[in-house]
Amino acid sequence: MTAAHDERVIGVLGGMGPMATLELYRRLIDAVPAARDQGHPRVIIDSNAKVPDRTEALLHDGADPLPFLLDSARTLERAGADLLIMPCNTAHVYAEEIASAAGLPLVHMLQETAAIVPAEHAPVGVLATSATTALGLYQQAFARHGLGALTPEPHAQELAMTAIERVKAGDLASALPPAREAAEHLVARGAASLVLGCTEFSVLLAGSDTDDTHDLGVPTIDPLDALAVAALDRAGVVHRASPDRAPPARDPARPPAAGKGRP
Incomplete structure (x- = not known):
């Protein structure tokens, strides 16, 4: 030490x-x-x-x-x-x-996250707030490392925001279904992994009894x-x-136990 x-x-x-x-x-x-x-x-x-x-x-x-x-x-x-x-x-x-x-x-946080994503995990599906998505914060961070990103279509972005709002209200149970539906939407669009681009999604997965995304078949990256x-x-x-924190992108086959400058 x-x-x-x-x-x-x-x-x-x-x-x-x-x-x-x-x-x-x-x-x-x-x-x-x-x-x-x-x-x-x-x-x-x-x-x-x-x-x-x-x-x-x-x-x-x-x-x-x-x-x-x-x-x-x-x-x-x-x-x-x-x-x-x-x-x-x-x-x-x-x-x-x-x-x-x-x-x-x-x-x-965004730059540190982009730096650890391996090429085989791209394109990365972005689960984030509407502002993070609209401003392209993760898209820009991933692009610096030659990685592509996918963002939700409007209806799925609304689902992501619903999940975020429910987590902020302390209602993790009701946040899981819209979060999962938004994640499934990104996977269906071709995402090879998912980044939890809002820390409420990190809270949601950490507070769940099981990882509700592991059976989607793609790794989950937690900033x-x-x-x-x-x-x-x-x-x-x-x-x-x-x-329960390694590798940085969680293996979908194994549920977990529990710089300056603009991007």
């Missing part, structure tokens, strides 16, 4: 949503082979659930989340963070502004896993891949 004084402090811009923030922190903990509390890295979390909805802001002229995000980034910097991570895919449209405001590097590993790498923390 890297000596504590050599490790960098991880700052989390959280609250988007609260359950996704909790799930990211759990994965940071799970990934570190610590024998006692002191073996884990220092993590400072600002979970501000008052940040306005990112999709509403970007697609429907809703309240601007950027001032809230900049305030959170500066708060984390003043608290002692050395690097930033953000468990919200859509909010990465503001990544450059956030990193600049805090004067700290922001580990870019929260990529972000947790990348953050620990950048923080200088020795980590391990938990048995």
Whole structure:
């Protein structure tokens, strides 16, 4: 284990949503082979659930989340963070502004995810918010690595948003059917894998008794896993891949147990 004084402090811009923030922190903990509390890295979390909805802001002229995000980034910097991570895919449209405001590097979840996807898993079906999809955030990230991406047609995108909203409301059981239908739509269109491009989908699968996508016959790529590993790498923390988190793209035959700049 890297000596504590050599490790960098991880700052989390959280609250988007609260359950996704909790799930990211759990994965940071799970990934570190610590024998006692002191073996884990220092993590400072600002979970501000008052940040306005990112999709509403970007697609429907809703309240601007950027001032809230900049305030959170500066708060984390003043608290002692050395690097930033953000468990919200859509909010990465503001990544450059956030990193600049805090004067700290922001580990870019979408870019880290795209970097670990093997060529045979393309084209990648994107399950994400309407803003992430419409702005092409994952399409651009995958294109940088020569990977194609597929997005849902309008009716399936509405299903994805319904699932996201139900997860945010804490109703995981009723979120599963529309999420599964949106996933099946992408597979039918030719997706060779699925990326959980909204952290509510990460929460949904982690909170399910079984992986409701494993029998679709394609791997599932979880950006929260990529972000947790990348953050620990950048923080200088020795980590391990938990048995239920490896490989990064989950084998459909085996259900699991439980940078700066715009993309």
